[in-house]
Amino acid sequence: MxxxxxxxxxxxxxxxxxxxxxxxxxxxxxxxxxxxxxxxxxxxxxxxxxxxxxxxxxxxxxxxxxxxxxxxxxxxxxxxxxxxxxxxxxxxxxxxxxxxxxxxxxxxxxxxxxxxxxxxxxxxxxxxxxxxxxxxxxxxxxxxxxxxxxxxxxxxxxxxxxxxxxxxxxxxxxxxxxxxxxxxxxxxxxxxxxxxxxxxxxxxxxxxxxxxxxxxxxxxxxxxxxxxxxxxxxxxxxxxxxxxxxxxxxxxxxAEGLEHVFARHADLGAQTRAGIEALGLELVAEPGFESNTVTAVQMPDGLSAKLAAQRLLDEHGVTVATGQSHLADRIIRIGHMGWVDSEDMDNCLAAVKAVLG
Ligand SMILES: Cc1ncc(COP(=O)(O)O)c(C=O)c1O
Missing domain, CATH: 3.40.640.10 (Type I PLP-dependent aspartate aminotransferase-like (Major domain))
Structure with missing residues (x-):
């Protein structure tokens, strides 16, 4: 890891x-x-x-x-x-x-x-x-x-x-x-x-x-x-x-190759979205325009994003961001940019499943 x-x-x-x-x-x-x-x-x-x-x-x-x-x-x-x-x-x-x-x-x-x-x-x-x-x-x-x-x-x-x-x-x-x-x-x-x-x-x-x-x-x-x-x-x-x-x-x-870096991010984006949607959670992004560096996830009604993020950290050691402005407590944002691979996202998604699944 x-x-x-x-x-x-x-x-x-x-x-x-x-x-x-x-x-x-x-x-x-x-x-x-x-x-x-x-x-x-x-x-x-x-x-x-x-x-x-x-x-x-x-x-x-x-x-x-x-x-x-x-x-x-x-x-x-x-x-x-x-x-x-x-x-x-x-x-x-x-x-x-x-x-x-x-x-x-x-x-x-x-x-x-x-x-x-x-x-x-x-x-x-x-x-x-x-x-x-x-x-x-x-x-x-x-x-x-x-x-x-x-x-x-x-x-x-x-x-x-x-x-x-x-x-x-x-x-x-x-x-x-x-x-x-x-x-x-x-x-x-x-x-x-x-x-x-x-x-x-x-x-x-x-x-x-x-x-x-x-x-x-x-x-x-x-x-x-x-x-x-x-x-x-x-x-x-x-x-x-x-x-x-x-x-x-x-x-x-x-050294990785620019096109490979882009493809890796595309894969990480797809992996993250698939993991989130498999949990029945909804994305913030308009379909077709989802980012391959960050995924914003709507919290189910009544669930605080701040609480979910805190539990991800306390119970699974996973750090994610909450939303900004009017979405502050409504969404979490998962970064998958830079030094990240699919195993990292497996770990993150397993934690999200444990907390929100
Ligand atoms: C798209 C975008 N623009 C601008 C900024 C502002 O950058 P900084 O906080 O480094 O000044 C950020 C920061 O997260 C960003 O995500």
């Missing part, structure tokens, strides 16, 4: 990744680190399937929202934000707090955004410069069809900012193939690392928009970060140990 830590982030960290963090410090602008950093960024580009830039900041997933808004828009610009869960909601909130007009398009939590819904919404907001999308909504276990949604936005000349926090490195992402403009993720999800690194892929149209952005920015300014990253250095001190962790995890992903 590896781990019974089935939170949808932070996720279980493999020993090789922890080991990498024990490495001695080196000068962060010295030749050794420069060579390391450049090769890490190339690895991250391959995993995003992009030839454009992938930049890395110390931060959590939320930083990725702020990077998108402050680098590629200006105060007063309009965006359309797709909201069908906690993280879509927060993306819209961040945009609004920073001074951008976020036109929210809301669906009930658990629903997926279909391209026609976006097309209608964009028709109502022709002045919008960007669309804020969540690839994998961690609060509901829904994977939105980002490739198709991005195509709709692009037809209207709008930028696509994609939150890939719980998708990148677990669910297929094809940054260049989907022709999206920006996608961010966090080290603590399918990347199998401790929390603390924000990873952002940035495409050519976003860089054009960067030139027009008037937002004040310093720490999240992507321009200097891009220029210096190309030389293997960063404007401020990089999180050296976390970068070692991230590179080691990325090496593990490449």
């Amino acid at each position: 590896k781990s019974n830590f089935r939170l949808p982030g932070p996720t279980a960290v493999p020993p090789q990744v922890y080991d990498a963090m024990q490495r001695e410090m080196v000068p962060h602008r010295g030749a050794e680190f420069v060579a390391f950093y450049r090769s890490m960024l190339e690895r991250l580009q391959r995993i995003h399937k992009t030839e454009s830039d992938v930049l890395v900041w110390p931060g959590s997933g939320s930083a990725g929202w702020e990077i998108a808004i402050t680098n590629f828009l200006s105060p007063g610009d309009e965006t359309v934000a797709l909201v069908a869960g906690e993280f879509g909601d927060r993306f819209a909130l961040v945009a609004g707090k920073l001074g951008v007009v976020a036109h929210r398009v809301e669906l009930p939590w658990g629903s997926a955004f279909h391209p026609e819904i976006l097309a209608t919404a964009l028709g109502a907001h022709p002045g919008a410069k960007a669309v804020c999308l969540t690839h994998n909504e961690t609060s509901t276990g829904v994977t939105h069809p980002i490739g198709e949604l991005a195509a709709v936005a692009r037809e209207r000349g709008m930028l696509t900012f994609v939150d890939g926090v719980s998708s990148v490195a677990g669910i297929p992402v094809d940054f260049d193939g989907w022709d999206i403009d920006y996608m961010m993720s966090g080290s603590q999800k399918a990347w199998m690392c401790p929390p603390g690194v924000t990873i952002a892929a940035i495409g050519p149209r976003a860089w054009d928009a960067y030139e027009r952005s008037t937002f004040p920015k310093f720490f999240w300014d992507a321009g200097p970060m891009r220029e210096m990253s190309a030389q293997g250095i960063t404007p401020t001190t990089p999180p050296v140990s976390l970068d070692y962790a991230l590179d080691t995890a990325a090496q593990m992903i490449e």
Whole structure:
């Protein structure tokens, strides 16, 4: 058994990744680190399937929202934000707090955004410069069809900012193939690392928009970060140990093979859903759009999700998450991303059966 830590982030960290963090410090602008950093960024580009830039900041997933808004828009610009869960909601909130007009398009939590819904919404907001999308909504276990949604936005000349926090490195992402403009993720999800690194892929149209952005920015300014990253250095001190962790995890992903990693997650998703449905429990996600990194499960009427999660931990040593916002006590969320195999899910599902079956 590896781990019974089935939170949808932070996720279980493999020993090789922890080991990498024990490495001695080196000068962060010295030749050794420069060579390391450049090769890490190339690895991250391959995993995003992009030839454009992938930049890395110390931060959590939320930083990725702020990077998108402050680098590629200006105060007063309009965006359309797709909201069908906690993280879509927060993306819209961040945009609004920073001074951008976020036109929210809301669906009930658990629903997926279909391209026609976006097309209608964009028709109502022709002045919008960007669309804020969540690839994998961690609060509901829904994977939105980002490739198709991005195509709709692009037809209207709008930028696509994609939150890939719980998708990148677990669910297929094809940054260049989907022709999206920006996608961010966090080290603590399918990347199998401790929390603390924000990873952002940035495409050519976003860089054009960067030139027009008037937002004040310093720490999240992507321009200097891009220029210096190309030389293997960063404007401020990089999180050296976390970068070692991230590179080691990325090496593990490449050694397994990206397509194999995606297939393993697809299998884990199917296994989890089958186990849950065999118990007569219902999923939160709209059929056909269930996530392969996190499964959200409705609690039977009258049963507290918080109590169920506590019993899973106390009686079986299995850690899962409860819901967020209005679903806080109504659902549990089982993470199956990163360092997970089918035996781990067998253990988790056996515990769920003992508590909820
Ligand atoms: C889809 C998604 N976006 C954004 C975030 C926010 O990330 P963080 O809490 O690392 O700032 C999370 C965190 O769980 C997430 O799942």
